[in-house]
Amino acid sequence: MSNENEVLLDSGKPKGPKLKVERKEGEPTPAFIGASWAALLVGVAAYLIGLFNADMQLNEKGYYFAVLVFGLYASVSLQKAVRDKDEGIPVTNIYYGISWLALIISISLMGIGLYNAGSIVLSEKGFYGMSFVLSLFAAITVQKNIRDTQRARERE
Numbered sequence: 001m002s003n004e005n006e007v008l009l010d011s012g013k014p015k016g017p018k019l020k021v022e023r024k025e026g027e028p029t030p031a032f033i034g035a036s037w038a039a040l041l042v043g044v045a046a047y048l049i050g051l052f053n054a055d056m057q058l059n060e061k062g063y064y065f066a067v068l069v070f071g072l073y074a075s076v077s078l079q080k081a082v083r084d085k086d087e088g089i090p091v092t093n094i095y096y097g098i099s100w101l102a103l104i105i106s107i108s109l110m111g112i113g114l115y116n117a118g119s120i121v122l123s124e125k126g127f128y129g130m131s132f133v134l135s136l137f138a139a140i141t142v143q144k145n146i147r148d149t150q151r152a153r154e155r156e
Contacts, residue, residue, distance in 0.1 A: 024152035028145045036141040043135035044068070050127055056119055063113060068132060071106035075136040076143045078103050083147065107136075 047068055051061050078099040084091045110132050114125045 024156060026148055026155075027152035028148050033145045033149075036138055036145050039134060040138035040142050043131050043138050044072075047128065047131040047135060050124070050131065054120070054124070056117075060117075060119075064110075064128065067106055067109045067113065068135065070102070071110065071132065071136050072139045074099065074102035074106050075139050079140045079143050080147075083144070103136075 048065075051064055054061065081091050081096045081099045085096065110129065114120065114129060117125065120128075
């Protein structure tokens with residue numbers, strides 16, 4: 001290649017200057033940030049749309065909504081506690097333990113609720129379980145991205 005800023009097409013001819021977005025060290029890529037937010041929005045929206053359209057009593061819908069909110073909070077809280085410990089920021093053992101316990105309880109409540117739900121068909125149970133897990137994972141990733149971006153900007 002004659003110039004390292006040129007990109008070759010399949011024909012071997014230069015296309016033009018290569019565009020490179022400058023990121024700060026440790027900052028996630030825009031694609032990863034976008035994918036994380038998209039996963040969170042898709043997971044939560046799918047869960048809530050399914051819940052809205054479900055043929056169940058309002059108290060059951062409230063239960064599943066509360067479990068989602070509790071799980072999202074617990075997953076973000078645990079991610080923060082684990083990251084703080086890893087970076088040497090003081091985290092009390094009680095908070096760290098409660099964060100783990102809250103996440104385990106929220107996942108257990110979802111599993112137990114779906115197992116005992118007689119009015120929900122198996123495919124709906126799978127839908128709620130998968131959208132719940134997707135939402136929790138995406139919330140952790142979004143929190144990580146926000147923190148990484150903030151840390152990269154503070155280093156400047």
